[in-house]
Amino acid sequence: MLWITSGAVRQPMPQLPQGSWGCRLLLVAWWLAAVVLSTSYTGSITAFLTVPRQAPKIATLHDLAQANSKLFLLDYGAFLPGYLTTSVDPVYRALGQKLHLVESYDAIRVEMEAGHAFVEGRHYTQAALIRWRMADAYVVEEMMFPNYNGWAFRKGTPWTPMFNKYLLRMVESGLVNHWHRTILASFRRDHGLTPRLLEDNLLSLRPLSVSDSQGTFIIMGFGIALAIVGFILEFLHHRLRAREAGGHSLVKSYDFQ
Template sequence: MCPQLPPSPPRWHAVFYPFNTITWSALAATLIIITFFFHLLISTDSSVVYNHKIDVVSTLVWMTRVLLSQAVPHIPSSPGTRPFLVCWWLMSLVLAASYVTNIIAYITVPDPPAKINTLRELANSIHPLYMGDYGTFVPRYLATSHDPVYRRLSQKLHLIQNYSEIKSYVLENNGAFIEGTAYMEYEISSWPVRGMYYLEETLFPYTTAWAFQKGTPWVDTFNRYLRRMVESGLVDRWRNEEILRYRKSQGRVTTKERSTRRRLRPLSLEDLQSAFYILGLGYLISTLTVGIEVAYNNHSNFRLW
């Protein structure tokens, strides 16, 4: 069993989610490089392209307009600029459309919090590992394993003498809990905590058996039919039905059952607050720019932008 799900990030972070870090970095680097080369192309252009003196910052702002779906009033007449702009504008339109569609998808159907899906991720996480001290098989199995992931799990494993105290240790330290799959699915239903989940990857497989007295003559016949029930999935189905019935009797349902009941909700101001943050940042930058220009104009005739 893995620790509780991490809290969802603030909704205003949605402005960064349409692209990953590598894409944002590549976009910024591409914009800077293209701005530099385009500035060299139009440095000899005598036509009016901007509303003020041509410089690198103005070129950067002008090149960014298409990314923000803003039209350009004039196009430079220097040779080679139009094919250059066609390629850049086509790329900008694709990026802008991808960003808008991705952010709409995230706002309407937000991604669930990131889970730990493998034992390697659990071993590399900061979460401690707990289990009841009822034998040395599992600790020795982890410590002597040839797999480095199992050895890392052994280093962060804590054995609890009193089994009834495991719940408090796990909840207070946001840790993970090692226990048999069937027992854990029953045990967790009595815990007053939601958001905990199971790691699908197991330490070692478990078997299902039917005990008979030694020398029973019909063992082979039972083995044949038991194997058919296991291979057909009947055993797993019966087990899941029993666990679901028990969890419902405890007032708790499984994650799969909750996920089928998708709750639709209207958009709120919290979903759109990133746009107001960007607007406020733009106003702040504009105010600072105006203040700097006014300060320079009061002391000289030089304009900064």
């Protein structure tokens, strides 16, 4: 890196005339851009060569169906196994074929530690992963079926429409999601963990790309723009001085006659 930087900033340059601030600003901007560019791309190459390659993260149900990991579910009489095996969707059928029923969450935890997956409600899954202290586990964003927030009342209760209206408002305004986040943060605190969501605690490692060095080009653009402004100001300054010098020469010639 030092060799590249020294080669960029120690180029043979003609001696600049005194007062040429536009050229000086242009050279300063170029030298700064050369230092930043060489440092950024050297760091990018180093990161690309040293960061270990990780397995791609499962983000969709299709990825889960194509993965080699098994899928587990607690056997409490849920409708999900029959729904998956009889579904017309090929992804759901593939998930149903790799689904295994177990008798306890302890068995699910053992399988999770072995690198497999399990199916459960989203918020309960987040709480279970926090309780098991699995920092390298995560919840797939895509859901098999939507989770609805509700309040159970006896059939025919007269105030059910009023509750429906206000529950819908709380869901649409984001209050329910905010309360879920607050409860999870408190649950993490109770288990001695940092009060953050599990997904936010994951470390995403990847090689640097050109987009990561866009700040370099922004700095270079500002430097070039500053050099152009300095050039324009210097040009105007020299024009004014030349005009003043011409006026003084006319006055002197007139006095001499």
